[in-house]
Amino acid sequence: MNEIEVRRRATVHDVARAAGVSLATVDRVLNGRPGVRPATAQKVEAAVAELGFHRDLSASLLARARDLTLVFLIPGGSNEFMESLADAVERRAVTARAERMHVEARRVPALDPQALAEALDGLDAREWDCAVIVASEDEPVMAAVERAARRGIDVMTLVSDLPGSARRQFVGIDNVAAGRTAASLIGRFCPNGRIGVIAGSMHLRDHRERLEGFRSVLAADFPGLELIDPVEGHDETDETRERAAALIATHPDLAGLYNLGAGNAGLVAALDASGRAAKIRVVAHELTAPTRAGLQSGAIDVVLDQNPDGEIRAAIAAARALALGGSGPPDAEAIEIGIFLRDNLR
Amino acid sequence: MNEIEVRRRATVHDVARAAGVSLATVDRVLNGRPGVRPATAQKVEAAVAELGFHRDLSASLLARARDLTLVFLIPGGSNEFMESLADAVERRAVTARAERMHVEARRVPALDPQALAEALDGLDAREWDCAVIVASEDEPVMAAVERAARRGIDVMTLVSDLPGSARRQFVGIDNVAAGRTAASLIGRFCPNGRIGVIAGSMHLRDHRERLEGFRSVLAADFPGLELIDPVEGHDETDETRERAAALIATHPDLAGLYNLGAGNAGLVAALDASGRAAKIRVVAHELTAPTRAGLQSGAIDVVLDQNPDGEIRAAIAAARALALGGSGPPDAEAIEIGIFLRDNLR
DNA sequence: CTGTTAGCGCGTTCAT
């Protein structure tokens, strides 16, 4: 008879019995609360390890009579993708509630390290179990993450990571791979010619990573294509339109365009106005209203997408895993880079 | 003060009080168990509707002291993708257990309606809450689904649907869109020439749908490309190799190849042996060992993938939703069609 | 046909 099959899950009762202590003591050890002699704690931990005990999150939430709380701090401004992330949070809020989770999205000024730091500092640890941030790589943010973690709030990064910070987890795509993919597609679409690149800002880690990937594949695999120096549109519609228009006007042999940031409404407007949209292969990021329209009209050939809904779902799942308080980082499910053409729009 | 925010979730107690009955009666109505006068049931249902009551699955599972059980009936044979589906079930089994679910994968003979029907018939309704099948569209299967549903087992279809059957839910990609996407890619890669198509079997609904989508886009958008009549490789490695080799040998101007079924190891072998791999643009389905190798070597240009892990996750989530016993079909999360090039392999 | 009650696994007072 198979032991694994037969053996019932270990419960706090089992742990208490094995350790020779009461339920309350087990609970204190499990939740790292004070009031337990080190020797006693050792015995409990030994029992936990030996029995392979895993806390039942649902039962735990049920008993606490309070939902697990999770707040997303998302950049505001005109960036369409951030809007869709916030929308995705609202959508998930309904189903999350059925799993005894309260999730909420708050907008903070974009590209403003101080504002994000203050938003983090303002979170009460008794109210929030976990905070998810979309951050630029700046010192004030790193410090605020550290403080939040010390207060007992699990911090996670979304979309763009903060390696070396106190963040417990990163949820997002592999941005170097995204850049490589864009190059690979542009390369197959364009036999030769010049390729333009528009970034949001080089201060954003995800944008830097995409450019890095794009550059390396273009250089290695497509010698017939020449990369024009990247320009910055700061993720704004108007600025992106101006940059794109300038690129198109300056280079009559422009064969491809890669916008690795936002501001796609401007990109499409510039392409349409130029009258050369059909001749230029375009790759952009994130499936939003403007990129969707661009795909439909043919102005944009391919959109690379990080699936905001999936990302939010993954973040919520990761938060549950963190709430169980395992020591190491829970293995986050990988977020796929979605590739969209006109014909597989969802 | 916002009512929604303030109001606590309704519980069975609230329903019982509002309906003027006991907890046990509420439970009986909720679970469709016998022994309740219609008039009483009405009152309970009215209270449920008025309070907007939703049963807490986790608490329910906790009280039953039995996990929600879910069995996947997956075709056996040499089809690599089915293997990866079964693997995905095993992987998810661990995390599912933490949510009080027991999931299990069983292999049944491929393309054998009788065998699948018998496997379904053999499922004890007291043991299994839900069955997920990957089925061909055949009468014996439809009938067995009907019988299982009557016994009280929720049946779901995976990968390939059975519209018109008693299945409660379908989890899978939009296969027409997949075919359209393949055509769109091939069309952009190939200026002109002949395009070959290899299917598994026209008895499979998903394969028929892919072909339909492929045909329509090729005809509508790429008049320079000529579609050769589809051949069948029956999802077998050897047969697919022979069919591919024949196509390549017969058509010196073969510009593209779309394998909408399995047997990709055979496809790659034929391409390699022909010495013309670099000249032929190839689109295949499902990220498996052979297609991965094909992407790396350059024999395959693009792989369309339905992400077995995501599919299994979605199926498990759908099973939970079904267990809640809502009347209509729960809105299944859409499965994305993944597009993979050498550079965004996961 | 309907109601009472115990208990699932866990957190939390309140005593000791």
Added chain:
DNA sequence: ATGAACGCGCTAACAG
């Protein structure tokens, strides 16, 4: 520093 007892939302065994 430690333990006993109650309750979270729900199901099921047993009464009536």
